[in-house]
Amino acid sequence: MKQTINLKVNGEACQIDVEPRTLLVYAIREILNLTGTHVGCDTSSCGACTVLMNGKAVKSCTLFAVQADGCEITTVEGLAKQDELHPIQQSFKEKHGLQCGFCTPGMMMLACEILQASEEMSEENLRKLLKGNLCRCTGYQNIVDSIADAKARMTAVA
Amino acid sequence: MIPASFEYFRANSVDEAIEMMAKYGDEAKILAGGQSLIPMMKLRFARPAKLIDIGRIDSLRYITLDGDTVKIGGLTTHRDLETSNLIAEKIPVLAECAHEIADLQIRNVGTIGGSLAHADPSADYPPVMLALDATVVARGQNGTREISINDFFISPFTTALGQDELLIEVKIPAMKSNEKGAYIKIAHPATGFGVVNCAVKIALSNGKITNARVAFGSFVTVPYRDESIEKFLQEKEATVDTIKQASEMVAEGKDIIGDYYADADYRRNLAKAVFLRVMKKALNLDS
Ligand SMILES: Cc1cc2nc3c(=O)[nH]c(=O)nc-3n(C[C@H](O)[C@H](O)[C@H](O)COP(=O)(O)OP(=O)(O)OC[C@H]3O[C@@H](n4cnc5c(N)ncnc54)[C@H](O)[C@@H]3O)c2cc1C
Numbered sequence A: 001m002k003q004t005i006n007l008k009v010n011g012e013a014c015q016i017d018v019e020p021r022t023l024l025v026y027a028i029r030e031i032l033n034l035t036g037t038h039v040g041c042d043t044s045s046c047g048a049c050t051v052l053m054n055g056k057a058v059k060s061c062t063l064f065a066v067q068a069d070g071c072e073i074t075t076v077e078g079l080a081k082q083d084e085l086h087p088i089q090q091s092f093k094e095k096h097g098l099q100c101g102f103c104t105p106g107m108m109m110l111a112c113e114i115l116q117a118s119e120e121m122s123e124e125n126l127r128k129l130l131k132g133n134l135c136r137c138t139g140y141q142n143i144v145d146s147i148a149d150a151k152a153r154m155t156a157v158a
Numbered sequence B: 001m002i003p004a005s006f007e008y009f010r011a012n013s014v015d016e017a018i019e020m021m022a023k024y025g026d027e028a029k030i031l032a033g034g035q036s037l038i039p040m041m042k043l044r045f046a047r048p049a050k051l052i053d054i055g056r057i058d059s060l061r062y063i064t065l066d067g068d069t070v071k072i073g074g075l076t077t078h079r080d081l082e083t084s085n086l087i088a089e090k091i092p093v094l095a096e097c098a099h100e101i102a103d104l105q106i107r108n109v110g111t112i113g114g115s116l117a118h119a120d121p122s123a124d125y126p127p128v129m130l131a132l133d134a135t136v137v138a139r140g141q142n143g144t145r146e147i148s149i150n151d152f153f154i155s156p157f158t159t160a161l162g163q164d165e166l167l168i169e170v171k172i173p174a175m176k177s178n179e180k181g182a183y184i185k186i187a188h189p190a191t192g193f194g195v196v197n198c199a200v201k202i203a204l205s206n207g208k209i210t211n212a213r214v215a216f217g218s219f220v221t222v223p224y225r226d227e228s229i230e231k232f233l234q235e236k237e238a239t240v241d242t243i244k245q246a247s248e249m250v251a252e253g254k255d256i257i258g259d260y261y262a263d264a265d266y267r268r269n270l271a272k273a274v275f276l277r278v279m280k281k282a283l284n285l286d287s
């Protein structure tokens, strides 16, 4: 039996009907048609499905959509404002933080939570925080550089 | 991977959750963060007909100090513990342990109650809880009871919690100024779960060990405290020599898990090495 849930997705309120077993990532991709959020492994390992739920990075393949009822969800589609890229997107673009791009939405959404922290972050700690996100292409160095660059960008503005 | 269908119920209070558990019996399972249960349901290792979601019971998410006891609500996330100032001050080894669990996304959602109730023998909390002398508080239809952590883990994925009982709190004595704790996990490189993990809490007085709690996990089916090692350490000088002698006793007489990644002999030797490292860390010894 389907259940009605309310979400605020990228700032917009929406109401959808889901089976309790519907995973959040499939609600996002197949009901809301926001296909920027990817499914890489479907086994909680790769982080391609990472979105923000009430500001915290979560793996949307490992949550039921009903658990997100009443929550704010931010997906990669919610980062840019009209034509203006979010600093994290700008940094990934300039620092070559992606190659095939499959892992990129998850990497950027994880980075969004990391970038909320006000304190300085060592490269070592940054690398540790990327533990739950896999990339088959870049070798991670450019991803680390991109996030550090975004951090510098956002600190400069603040 | 799609889990089998189930009926979903959200409990808004502990009482409501317990009522639902009593009503639905073993048809139902509790859903906390879902970070163990959902993967199990996707693989269809678990096919509960009903889920009782306790994730919104905010009154179960807290970390407080009551006299010399730190009280942690069952729904407190790994991330809460990792970043709590109170934990950093009163039980720093627990913050280190929580930090070792999975990745940021899982730590944002997974809960201490869920991890303990799940009782994966290679999880991070069990040896740490054993070393810290934790008490689990459970509430069911027949009221609230306390379970010593020594009696909590029964077999892999099975605890002393009753079918209708909710893990509502974990109580841990705050570390005293003469007590040191340490925890080390050697993780499987792909899954991040332990191959060997070991936690200790050592009380010291004038360079002597006055009390020791030593616990192991991951290489046995049920995490355990090694009371022979604890007894051996009692009243000994806190030296490298002492801990080297003690390390010979590690895993003695234990049935050790072996698999394609790490066979039993390897794990036995690794457990000795990890014990040495943990003790050196706790006692601040170098060589
Ligand atoms: C990719 C990945 C990596 C991981 N790596 C690690 C790791 O390195 N180390 C580690 O220790 N863990 C690891 N975990 C497991 C993680 O710590 C889980 O969060 C935790 O084991 C379960 O907590 P939960 O709140 O998500 O519980 P759930 O998944 O919701 O529940 C787990 C079980 O406990 C029961 N339960 C939950 N809460 C209660 C309660 N309050 N009272 C009674 N029963 C309850 C449920 O019915 C269920 O059977 C990993 C998980 C994933 C997906």
Ligand code: FES
Binding pocket: A038, A039, A040, A041, A042, A043, A044, A045, A046, A047, A048, A049, A050, A059, A060, A061, A062
């Ligand atoms: S698809 Fe969710 S972690 Fe890989």
Ligand code: FES
Binding pocket: A097, A098, A099, A100, A101, A102, A103, A104, A134, A135, A136, A137, A138
């Ligand atoms: S850019 Fe291809 S997987 Fe990361």
